[in-house]
Amino acid sequence: MPHAHPSSRRTFIGRLGAAALASAATPLFAQGKWPDKPIKLVVPFAAGVSPDVVARIISEPLGRALGQPIVIDNRAGAAGIIGAEAAARSPGDGYTLFMTVNSIMAINPNVYTSLPYDTFRDFAPVTQIAFVPYVLVTGPNQPDKSLKDLLARARAKAESIEYGSLGVGSGPHVVMEMMNNMAGVHMVHVPYKGSPIADVMAGQVPLAFEPATTAIPLIKGGKLRALAVTSRKRNPSLPDVPAVDELLPGYDGDGWQGFYVPAATPKDIVARFNTEVVKILGQQDVRNKLAELGLQPVGNSVEEFAKVTRGDFDKWGKIARANKIRIDS
Known part of the structure; x- marks a missing residue:
């Protein structure tokens, strides 16, 4: 029986190798079909509050872009801890995506x-959605017409002014403690x-920092007076209200909303x-919707958000330690 020519044997082995590679690649290729089922978006707040509203604004176009629906899973309670643990x-x-603040x-x-969760061990950042400015508000019948007035009054008599908040460590x-410091x-x-x-509106407590989303309509309706905003620059919706930074240079107290995923999520999916x-946050209609909520759209890279x-x-670790803000849990 004549021997096969070495070159034709090499070709045959080459074909065998290619076939083996192809069969080995099949499971990997199957994974390439992601997503092939709905994606859960955990929101650690009740339906209707700002992060939930923003999650819904983004989830619809995101579902279209990925070809699968994004299903909102509201897990409210315990200062966001219940939702964070679930995610x-x-x-x-x-x-699984996690919309958080x-x-x-x-x-x-x-x-x-x-x-029950660790920011750095359990999550990988995706992108920052928006800055959430706070507005320092007082009741319309309160004496302070400006932040300057308020600070002068606070300096004149220690511990004479109260302020309300969503709770210890909120x-x-x-x-507020950063501003006081x-x-x-x-x-x-x-x-x-x-x-x-x-x-605050009723004059029971004179002051609070309130997220811009809820503060702006009340300020425009005359139910609250705005003294300052926490952003580095003035808020376009409140052009006459100074930034705290104008009086206390370097102050930056904005909150933010952003998307994370569980830490083990493959990098290509992230x-x-x-x-x-980021593409969705670049769309004018989405930007307009966020601006109407008093938010400033971001959409940065994974590295920038990290x-x-x-x-x-x-930053907040320093403030918590300096002011002995602790909650036994």
């Missing part, structure tokens, strides 16, 4: 003695279980989420 314990298979990722870990609590004043904290804003969400998370974590 942290979800498999990192590309079918800076208080859950950067403040809670510095305030609670123990938490965003409005730590942003920088101004060298001490105001008395009155923690609420929910928003103190009804009591990159795809980032690409699509840096923001780390920077905020360190």
